[in-house]
Amino acid sequence: AYYVAFMAIGVTFVIATGGIDLSIGTVAICCALIGGTLMEKGLAMPLVLLVILLCGSLFGLINGILVSRLGLPAFIATLGTMMVSRGLGSIVSKTKTISFPQGSANGAWFREIFMITKEGGPLPKNFPTGFLLLAVCAVIMAVVLNKTKTGRYILSIGSNKEATRLSGINVKKYETLAYVFSGFFAALAGIAYVAVFSTAQPNTGNGFELDAIAGVVIGGTSLSGGVGSIVGTIIGVFIMTVLKIGFPYIGVQSHYQLFITGIILVFAVYMDILNRKRKG
Numbered sequence: 001a002y003y004v005a006f007m008a009i010g011v012t013f014v015i016a017t018g019g020i021d022l023s024i025g026t027v028a029i030c031c032a033l034i035g036g037t038l039m040e041k042g043l044a045m046p047l048v049l050l051v052i053l054l055c056g057s058l059f060g061l062i063n064g065i066l067v068s069r070l071g072l073p074a075f076i077a078t079l080g081t082m083m084v085s086r087g088l089g090s091i092v093s094k095t096k097t098i099s100f101p102q103g104s105a106n107g108a109w110f111r112e113i114f115m116i117t118k119e120g121g122p123l124p125k126n127f128p129t130g131f132l133l134l135a136v137c138a139v140i141m142a143v144v145l146n147k148t149k150t151g152r153y154i155l156s157i158g159s160n161k162e163a164t165r166l167s168g169i170n171v172k173k174y175e176t177l178a179y180v181f182s183g184f185f186a187a188l189a190g191i192a193y194v195a196v197f198s199t200a201q202p203n204t205g206n207g208f209e210l211d212a213i214a215g216v217v218i219g220g221t222s223l224s225g226g227v228g229s230i231v232g233t234i235i236g237v238f239i240m241t242v243l244k245i246g247f248p249y250i251g252v253q254s255h256y257q258l259f260i261t262g263i264i265l266v267f268a269v270y271m272d273i274l275n276r277k278r279k280g
Contacts, residue, residue: 002114002130002131002133002134002189002192002196003028003189003190003192003193003196003208004189004208004211004212004215004237004240004241005134005138005215005233005234005237006134006137006185006186006188006189006192007024007025007028007185007186007189007208007209007212008212008213008215008216008219008233008234008236008237009137009138009141009185009230009233009234010024010060010181010182010183010184010185010186010188010189011024011182011185011186011209011212011213011216012141012145012216012219012221012228012229012230012233013141013145013154013177013178013181013182013228014074014178014179014181014182015158015213015216015217015221015222015223015225015228016145016154016155016158016178016221016222016225016226016227016228017154017157017158017161017174017175017178017225018157018158018161018223018224018225018226019067019074019175019178019179019225020074020075020078020213020223021063021074021078021179021182021209022075022078022079022081022082022209023059023063023078023079023081023082023085023186023209024182024183024185024186024189024208024209024212025082025186025205025206025207025208025209025210025212026082026083026085026086026089026205026206026208026209027056027059027081027082027085027183027186027187027190027205028056028186028187028189028190028193028205028208029085029089029190029193029200029201029202029204029205029208030055030059030085030086030088030089030092030190030205031052031053031055031056031059031186031187031190032052032098032190032191032193032194032200033089033092033093033098033200033202034051034052034055034088034089034092035048035049035051035052035055035190035191036048036093036098036099036100036194036200037092037093037098038051039098039100039101039107040098044107045101045106045107045109045110048107049110049191052187052190052191053184053187053188053191054187055187056183056184056185056186056187056188056190057180057183057184057187058183059081059085059183059186059187060179060180060181060182060183060184060186061176061179061180061183062081063077063078063081063179063182063183064175064176064177064178064179064180065176066080066081067175067176067179068171068172068175068176068179069172069176082209086202086205086206089202089205090202093200093202095202097199097200097201098194098199098200098201099198099199100194100195100198100199100200102198110191110195111195112129113129113130113133113191113195114128114129114130114133114192114195114196115127115128115129115130115195115196116129130192130195130196134234137185137188138230138231138233138234141181141230142229142230142231145228145229145230146229146230150174150177153169153174154174154175154177154178154228155225155226155227155228156169156226157169157171157174157175157178157225158222158224158225158226158227158228159225159226160226189208210261211237211240211244211261212237213265214236214240214261214264214265214268215233215236215237215238215239215240216233216236217236217265217268217269217272218235218236218239218240218264218265218268219231219232219233219234219235219236219237220232220236220272221233222272222276223269223272224272224276240261243257243260243261243264244257247260
């Protein structure tokens with residue numbers, strides 16, 4: 001579930017501002033479809049990966065502008081972007097499945113970023129290199145959120161946006177940046193997804209955002225904003241992944257899994273509310 005973890009890292013910044021990003025799941029797949037379509041037209045894989053990341057960042061920038069500068073509610077703005085990205089992915093791919101190179105095919109090397117697929121290298125076959133990339137990203141973004149001016153401003157916006165603005169901080173800039181982070185990591189999640197599953201389809205991506213947001217909230221980031229933890233987010237995603245993998249082994253069907261996940265999410269939000277009341 002590397003792709004869910006990457007999405008969760010990015011959306012942690014948005015939720016820390018008191019916002020929400022419902023578009024990350026469809027943006028991840030849309031960016032992968034755009035990159036895959038360009039790949040089929042002959043674009044080199046390094047440029048394909050760059051285009052995917054730039055597309056995700058652009059979607060994040062659009063969300064940030066809609067929310068911070070045009071004043072749209074984050075729920076409505078990102079719901080709209082979710083629909084746009086879903087439609088755009090279908091348009092670009094012409095509603096067909098896009099396949100990415102496998103095995104010894106030209107360009108298949110990008111899979112090694114997430115899983116060693118060949119023998120004879122310094123690392124054993126099937127070594128989860130994606131875990132190393134996830135760990136590096138988590139450490140970097142944890143430092144950004146908790147140890148830098150950017151992170152402190154983002155958390156401050158979530159705590160009290162008006163007070164932050166009156167203190168001279170450019171609220172629009174840092175709120176927009178939070179959405180750019182979310183879009184960038186959604187695109188990285190798209191790359192991770194196609195590296196693992198080999199294909200991207202226009203109708204996939206729906207619901208990915210719920211798993212990511214649930215992981216963020218379970219990890220201790222407050223939906224009210226002002227509190228955020230990347231380490232907590234990774235732990236939350238791990239818990240969600242364990243539940244998803246474990247449920248089938250004990251005979252829990254998929255629709256019950258979604259039901260139980262929803263209950264866990266509501267419980268986590270309720271505990272956050274109680275915690276805030278105690279502190280207040």
